[in-house]
Amino acid sequence: MKAIVSVFSKDRIGIIADVCAVLAKMRVNVLDLSQTIMDGLFTMVMLVDTGTSDLSFGEIQESLAKNGEALGLNIRIQSKDIFDAMHQV
Amino acid sequence: MLNTIDILQTLDMLDRQHLDIRTVTMGINLLDCAHPDIDECARRVYDKICRRAENLLPVTRGIEAELGIPIVNKRISVTPIAMVAQASAGEDYVPVAAAMDRAAKTCGVDFIGGFSALVQKGLTDGDKKLIDSIPRALAETDLVCASVNVGSTKAGLNMDAIAAMGRVVKETAALTADRGSLGCAKLVVFCNAVEDNPFMAGAFHGPGEPECAVNVGVSGPGVVHTALKNVRGRPFDEVAELIKKTAFRITRMGQLVARTAADRLGVPFGVVDLSLAPTPAVGDSVARILEEMGLEVCGTHGTTAALALLNDAVKKGGLMASGRVGGLSGAFIPVSEDEGMIAAARSGVLTVDKLEAMTCVCSVGLDMIAVPGDTTADTISAIIADEAAIGMVNNKTTAVRLIPAAGLDVGDSVDFGGLLGTAPIMPVHPESAAALIARGGHIPAPLHSLKN
The missing domain is CATH 3.20.70.20 (Anaerobic Ribonucleotide-triphosphate Reductase Large Chain)
Structure with missing residues (x-):
């Protein structure tokens, strides 16, 4: 499934590396990535493919939330469908 | 390709504008x-x-998690x-x-x-x-x-x-x-009750409906309110356009959820109900949308006009976004379930009479209004008759959900908790309509031509 991973956090060194390491461990493939600092807040959205992973979407979601907490990052993953529905005719 | 602005806009709607x-x-x-x-x-x-x-709860919970949107x-x-x-x-x-x-x-x-x-x-x-x-x-x-x-x-x-x-x-x-x-x-x-309404307390599965169907009600007053802050002081044409675009987005999401739920439950998709349904939470109020349009307090003169525009624009925007639209579709004005309505009723600006006028141009009717506990059955019947007459003549659905709160009077309020909210007791006219109600019988259906 194509999904959007969004990450919000106070900026620090190594956030992208940390998130990508978590995704790589679950064999989730990163297809595209956009990152900026918005009002001092690290803001990143990634397009990923969860089809390469052996884990279910729910397990990936749970693992990201748990790892995010440990890393001090607000990470979530949602199906890409919701963004397509709202913004593409 | 990633469109970061669109994605962040959606996340903001979910996180801060009560989109659900x-x-x-x-x-x-x-x-x-x-x-x-x-x-x-x-x-x-x-x-x-x-x-x-049996699978309704697990399926909807799965969709909630996957799409990251609350299904309340x-x-x-x-x-x-x-x-x-x-x-x-x-x-x-x-x-x-x-x-x-x-x-x-x-x-x-x-x-x-x-x-x-x-x-x-x-x-x-x-x-x-x-x-x-x-x-x-x-x-x-x-x-x-x-x-x-x-x-x-x-x-x-x-x-x-x-x-x-x-x-x-x-x-x-x-x-x-x-x-x-x-x-x-x-x-x-x-x-004029509708047979496919997904909203309570008036939902029923009408005799013209299939064996089983999934109907979805959207929400989003907070999203409309936030969008309107960008057109302060601008002409109404721009306001209507912006509400249409916003309603389109909200409804597309409703359509996605409805289709997904219907597929996974193995039952036909019924309708998406395009309603702007408020909650008692701050930032999720229809009354505050009307005030954003230029009213000092919801319920003052101009409220009916503002609501007419809102209701119409929501329908126009939403219609194109869904394969099948039905239910009540429009702006809801339940007093106890809307933080801005509660405040307006408490201040005395929003009255039952004004709410009745508002129901001529919007969805549903006199909804979640608490009245004094000693209000007579005849007066409640007379309020129902007035509201039903508006629906009958204007070919629209109207409804009455009144709470004559036992033992309470104007100045008190009754707290139902959760989405049902808090209702300040609103005054009703003390003069009797008992003789009118005692007549019984039938008020004939109105003429459908010579409309002036």
Whole structure:
């Protein structure tokens, strides 16, 4: 499934590396990535493919939330469908 | 390619603007549950609801997690019980309400609607029994909602039923007096009721509906309010355009959820209801949208015009976004469920009379309004008659959900908790309409030509 991973956090060194390491461990493939600092807040959205992973979407979601907490990052993953529905005719 | 701005906009709507799916409601036909023995009928009702809706909760929870959008309520609507239970010999239909309540709890849904009767033209023996059963049914169950359709544009107004409903509302208030007359929050009196409404308390699965269907109600007052801050002071053309675009986005999301839920549950997709449904949370209010358009307080002069534009633009924007639109579709103005309406009612600016005018141009009607506990049954019937007349003449759905809060008076308020919110007691006219209601009979259907 194509999904959007969004990450919000106070900026620090190594956030992208940390998130990508978590995704790589679950064999989730990163297809595209956009990152900026918005009002001092690290803001990143990634397009990923969860089809390469052996884990279910729910397990990936749970693992990201748990790892995010440990890393001090607000990470979530949602199906890409919701963004397509709202913004593409 | 990633469009970061669009993605962040959606996340902001979800996180800060209270964007949610208000309800996924499964409609279930119960006509095949009729049986001469009322207890057997109740057993069949329980079994069929549980069988049809057993996956409703896990499926909707899965969609919530996958899309990252809250689905606030999961509900069930059923065939009007007067149609199902009148084959039974029983004198009252409370056992069927109890079965509905148990089934709703087994399936884990928030509410079940359909303890209903359609009596716009007249009452069958079963309709009479159902109406008489409503107060006890609502007092003795937790999740059951009841509704009665007392009029339509084609049939006129059944004034005998309207007189009866005033008494039923009062009796329901008395039987649930220990809970702030909460039973009345689960009872709606309709004119031109729709058969595919996913919203409570008026949801039922009409006789023209399929065996089973999934209907979805969207929400999003907070999203519209936030968008409108960008066009402060601009002409109304721009306001209408912006609301249409926003409603389109919200409804697309509703359509996605409805289609996904229908596919996974293996039942047909019914409708998306394009309603702007508020909650008592700050930032999720229809009244604040109207105030954003330029009103000092919702309820002052100009409120009806602002609401007319909002209601129309929501429909125009939403229509194109969904394959099938239905239900009540429009802006809701339930007083106790809307933080801005509560404040406006408390300040005395928003009155029952102004709310009645507002219902001429928006969805539904006099909704979640608490009135003094000593309001007579005749006065409640007269309020229902006025509201039903607006629906009948204007060819639209109107409804009344009044709570004559036992033991309370103007200046008090009653707290229902959760989405039902807090209702300040609003004054009604003390002058009597008893002689009008005592006439009974039928107000004929209006003329459909020579419209001026």
